[in-house]
Amino acid sequence: MQVGDPISEEIIIRARESFARQGLMAHLGVEITEVRAGIVKLRLPFRPELTQQHGYFHAGGTSAIADSAGGYAGFTLFPEGSSVLTVEFKLNLISPAQGNYLEAVGRVIKNGRTLTICQLDVWGVDGKRRKHVATGMQTLICLHDTPDLPASR
């Protein structure tokens, strides 16, 4: 399977169900718009509740969708019954994050047994205008034999 290939309905459902359990995504208003092998796209519409002090999207929102997009991009390639955790990520904020919505694209660069590396990109979209607002890199760890379920607390 190559990055970008279509994947089984089952894997798409697994990713969407896990995404739906992320309370933060609902609280910010993030939608998952595309799931392919090793690629996930998320969309975050603008709301005043998402701003930093100058009225742009706060880097925390940009980071949240970049991190989730990369995490689920990796997750689509992980074996059944495993979980994903972010080890670390780095984000360059290259332009003020503005637009009707932000689109985050997570794309797997290297898929290893334990560690997976993703490229993260975020775009600010305003009608036809599409501006690159952040780019980064993320390291994920695959927890084998650890179903992706809520921790019992």
Next chain:
Amino acid sequence: MQVGDPISEEIIIRARESFARQGLMAHLGVEITEVRAGIVKLRLPFRPELTQQHGYFHAGGTSAIADSAGGYAGFTLFPEGSSVLTVEFKLNLISPAQGNYLEAVGRVIKNGRTLTICQLDVWGVDGKRRKHVATGMQTLICLHDTPDLPASR
């Protein structure tokens, strides 16, 4: 002025007013708990609206408070009439982020005329238990002669 020194009431007010304009901080429920020269602490109480798929704090929330803590830590050392933007940051998520609240500490390591480097740390606090959940680094840029006001859109 050394990092950690007390600072003037005026600078504290300037930082708190700017923080209060960050819509995302209010939306997540973040409080600013300490402002000293080059050091800012923020607190994010746990809510189900902040979780990732396993029920821990989502890395997006951890990132949001780490980024704001560092940004305002730098801002306390910037000259009057200037603004702060994050150039980039990198965060290692070293333990699952859990607890009654997260505490983010931003601390200036190097304060330059144009660029300022901060250390970022986030702790998960549960009663007396205090666990290091994330550590990172951030590069800020000081925009001279650019008052920290909402962009006219």
Next chain:
Amino acid sequence: MQVGDPISEEIIIRARESFARQGLMAHLGVEITEVRAGIVKLRLPFRPELTQQHGYFHAGGTSAIADSAGGYAGFTLFPEGSSVLTVEFKLNLISPAQGNYLEAVGRVIKNGRTLTICQLDVWGVDGKRRKHVATGMQTLICLHDTPDLPASR
């Protein structure tokens, strides 16, 4: 001018002359193999003097060529009479770095007046085999009106 465009002989010479003043590049045995607008490629042939403890290329060599490739990629787009410094970079070492030589590619993602962001990639090449061994990101600063000359010490 777009990234990847051919550039003037003058800019190529400026980049090559600056590169030739990097004592470390000669000491490691690095050659500059391509200079285009916003893209520079370097080659580092294998020598036992470049290894880490398992006999692969040491990450220090991989970093050195990644950093120089990105730095000169940015430099090709800088105005005359300016200098380049690396603000920070981050590198993921995705496979053991081996081969007859390493090839580093620095490519400008965002070219700003003050800050420029580059993508860094390093490949291990062995005859026809070409393996992606490292990927990263770099922030450069353009020092305007600071000719790229040896500091007077």
Next chain:
Amino acid sequence: MQVGDPISEEIIIRARESFARQGLMAHLGVEITEVRAGIVKLRLPFRPELTQQHGYFHAGGTSAIADSAGGYAGFTLFPEGSSVLTVEFKLNLISPAQGNYLEAVGRVIKNGRTLTICQLDVWGVDGKRRKHVATGMQTLICLHDTPDLPASR
């Protein structure tokens, strides 16, 4: 065992022997000056063979010693019969790297079974003057049951 504790002669020898197999360290002229639990210090004396275009230490040398210092800091805490690889690192170059020698300090922040996180710092030392020239963060992976020996090629 706490970070900073003295460690057994056996672990010190294991780290020094592995370090001695790094061809790049000898080629650059790096000495290992301190080995404690989770902390390793390296020293790189200035030579024209280590410079960038302005005559300072090249970031490649700074990176090489930062990476090795962190790698061996982690290695001191790893179980017998295991190896260390760098997953990724990020370095902020906060001042021009100059001085009679550079000193790199790698210090473990979090020691996990699979992944270990280190803080990296590099100082430029000139007689009594000691300047912070770089700070960073590194993720290491412990390869269990993989003795730290040269790969059979």
